[in-house]
Amino acid sequence: MQTANNPQKSKELYAAISLIFLSLLILALLFLNIDKHKVINLNAADIKVVDDREVLGASVAKVVKTNHGLEFTCQITKSHLAQSYCELIINLQDLSKQAPFTGLDLSNYEQIGLWIKHSHPTQPGTRIELRNFNTNYSVKGNETILKHNSLEYLEAYVTNPIWLKLSDFSIPQWWNNSHNLMLNNGGTDFSNIYSIAITPSVQVQPGKYELTVERIELKGKYIGTTTLVGVLIMLWSIALGYVIRRLVPAKKVEVEIPEQASQTIEFGAMSCPLTGALNRIGLRKCFDQLAPTDLQKLSIIFLNIDYFEDLYPNYGHKTADKILQQFVNEVDNTCRSSDTVARWNSEEFLLVCPDTELSQAIDVADKIRARIQKATWPNDIKITCSSAVAQMYDEDLNDLITRANKALYKVKNTGSNKTAA
Numbered sequence: 001m002q003t004a005n006n007p008q009k010s011k012e013l014y015a016a017i018s019l020i021f022l023s024l025l026i027l028a029l030l031f032l033n034i035d036k037h038k039v040i041n042l043n044a045a046d047i048k049v050v051d052d053r054e055v056l057g058a059s060v061a062k063v064v065k066t067n068h069g070l071e072f073t074c075q076i077t078k079s080h081l082a083q084s085y086c087e088l089i090i091n092l093q094d095l096s097k098q099a100p101f102t103g104l105d106l107s108n109y110e111q112i113g114l115w116i117k118h119s120h121p122t123q124p125g126t127r128i129e130l131r132n133f134n135t136n137y138s139v140k141g142n143e144t145i146l147k148h149n150s151l152e153y154l155e156a157y158v159t160n161p162i163w164l165k166l167s168d169f170s171i172p173q174w175w176n177n178s179h180n181l182m183l184n185n186g187g188t189d190f191s192n193i194y195s196i197a198i199t200p201s202v203q204v205q206p207g208k209y210e211l212t213v214e215r216i217e218l219k220g221k222y223i224g225t226t227t228l229v230g231v232l233i234m235l236w237s238i239a240l241g242y243v244i245r246r247l248v249p250a251k252k253v254e255v256e257i258p259e260q261a262s263q264t265i266e267f268g269a270m271s272c273p274l275t276g277a278l279n280r281i282g283l284r285k286c287f288d289q290l291a292p293t294d295l296q297k298l299s300i301i302f303l304n305i306d307y308f309e310d311l312y313p314n315y316g317h318k319t320a321d322k323i324l325q326q327f328v329n330e331v332d333n334t335c336r337s338s339d340t341v342a343r344w345n346s347e348e349f350l351l352v353c354p355d356t357e358l359s360q361a362i363d364v365a366d367k368i369r370a371r372i373q374k375a376t377w378p379n380d381i382k383i384t385c386s387s388a389v390a391q392m393y394d395e396d397l398n399d400l401i402t403r404a405n406k407a408l409y410k411v412k413n414t415g416s417n418k419t420a421a
Helices: 006-034 173-179 225-247 259-268 281-287 292-296 310-316 316-336 357-373 397-412
Strands: 035-039 048-051 060-066 069-076 086-091 108-118 126-132 149-151 162-165 195-201 207-221 299-305 338-345 348-353 385-391
Touching: 006 126, 048 060, 048 069, 069 086, 069 195, 069 357, 108 126, 149 162, 149 195, 149 299, 173 397, 195 207, 281 348, 292 348, 299 316, 299 357, 299 397, 310 316, 316 338, 316 348, 316 357, 348 397, 357 385, 385 397
Parallel strands: none
Antiparallel strands: 035 207, 048 086, 060 069, 069 207, 086 195, 108 162, 108 207, 126 149, 126 195, 299 348, 299 385, 338 348
């Protein structure tokens, strides 16, 4: 009865009950871990093929819809082109339709599953591209302006179906260069997917390649774990703040933030929160601070953790994250004090080496590889890394990074625990 006569206490009681109820609801959602799925309707999609005959090449691509799926045939033939190609295009929307253009919003999904059967004698690798339309960089009716969110994998080392994480997709270097988005806002974009492209690897050799796309499915969470935990922390932080405010009288305190602390906060925004390495924004800041004399003998080293994609399904996110953190520590403890490490994507890191000749950078890369191989890792996992080294010549930073990145993919396709230059 006292509570009923005290409106303030009644409100506090109702708020406490609501807080407990919401907390239990969030914990239940975390425990149930409910997935959402979306299947791409291949029968309803507009299917077509593209090959290099449109630029006077000689490759021929064909596709046939069957009860088993989309049977795609690609005859790669060498011609005057530097690289022959053919593509299977699954159009989810018609770009020629009147605005506003709406494709599929896949930004809330985490993985894409591919049921693809390969019947060619060699396995050159498969590239999948989720092509996005955005008025900031796309033009209605022009498919070449779509952003290419791309990922390549070797079918020889995966099972069918294969589940690919959207976080592992990246933007091809040629697309970033043509749109001047390198180290700025050139990240992936899955908010308005117009088409899905499936094609042999960029480095495909002449020959006949056949595959059947049986099913494409996307998987994600209705509400992400990070979001749920964030809401839970926010609710209890508000409740704790209210209790402290009731118990402790507020005092007016003037606080002067030291200049050094302000710089620390700014630097934190330029770092990867998991590993402490620079992110791409911090990497751009690092390049901007290089003196012209540093650029005359600048070398970079791309470092890639071999077979990192197997860690998550085999050992879990916690172990994979620990390996990423230790990897950066091992690199920091091996490289020179003048070198700077940045996280390029999920398992790739870029080491900036000012005033360094190519031969010196190769020595640094080999020392890092040796240390990574000898180090003791969680769960006694054997970890190695591949590296690619490039030195700045008469070119810009984009060309330097592109050259080193191509060398890295070349060495990855030929094995592991190697250094390429």
